[in-house]
Amino acid sequence: MGVLLTKKAADEIFAQWVKKYDVYAPMVMEGEGCFSDTDCVRYGKPASLDDIEWNRKSEYSFKEVLLAINETIFYFTENQTTIPEGPKKDIVIFLRACDLNALKRLDQIYLDNKFGDFYYERVREKAKFVLMGCSESCASGFCVSMGTNKADNYDLSLKVEGDAVYADVKDTVFDELTAAGAACDFQPDYVTENKEKVTLPKHPETIGKDAEIWKEYGSRCINCGRCNFACPTCTCFTMQDIFYNDNPKVGERRRVWASCQVDDFDTIAGGIKFRKDNADRVRYKVLHKVYDFEKRFGYPMCVGCGRCDDICPEYISYSNLLNRLAKEEK
Secondary structure (H helix, E strand, O other), X not given: OEEEEEHHHHHHHHHHHHHHOEEEEEEEEOOOOOXXXXXXXXXXXXXXXXXXXXXXXXXXXXXXXXXXXXXXXXXXXXXXXXXXXXXXXXXXXXXXXXXXXXXHHHHHHHOOEOEOOHHHHHHHOXXXXXXXXXXXXXXXXXXXXXXXXXXXXXXXXXXXXXXXEEEEEOOHHHHHHHHHOEEEOOOXXXXXXXXXXXXXXXXXXXXXXXXXXXXXXXXXXXXXXXXXXXXOOOOOEEEEEEEEOOEEEEEEEEEEEOOOOOOOOOXXXXXXXXXXXXXXXXXXXXXXXXXXXXXXXXXXXXXXXXXHHHHOOXXXXXXXXXXXXXXXXX
């Protein structure tokens, strides 16, 4: 059972949300694409429902709302440390089914992984999630192959269609939509077939690190890390201590997004590196996404959103790599 509202009524409610919550959704950022005079779709704060990009997949995921790209975890002086305040407002995030499945992966890492992460948890507990249905598959996504084309762990689902807005309200904080509309039959749109289809390798760990396929893909990688930064399930970070110029004993410690494909990610004391070339790094990423994570938690880390394929400047296709690995097993 759903709710049918007029667009006008929904706009009025959304205007109140913007005042009450920090609302994040995919938006077209004009002139902010990778190339001159191109646009991109990424997360921002919409002022109205019309500001939201309902049809195109965001180039970067929702995770930057829950996991800041650059986050101060404490300030320090000579004799004390201070933890910054968390978000004051509750948060509403618009996202698609693949990203809702990615949320499960983030929660697994930051909440249910032996112990919880304080900084993630205080943001996560304030967040509500609005599902944006997918009426058709994006070009690079393979969510059907990964079983992530559907999701029911949302608080609200919305669909704007002309002058009508359809809603499926699961959380009582959004009951104002129910009060402003009339009951109707509504289910979120889910894709049932992708243009891109992927067969996962069953035992990719058996393909040794000296295999030619790793060298082939590694030779093309330029170590920019964009695949990791665009991915909704990559969670690695590094630590930085910032010392202020006016007093070198005062500063802050930050955690900053990091990438397993970037130089020195795996360097430890003494200059020791575990993965010395790109072939090792590519193999590490792939095994973590579709083998190590699943072995530990029971499901793959990858959700098939296709962002890594879209964003790679060298046109390295992660989905094609998986299919090739599956064939090499046979």
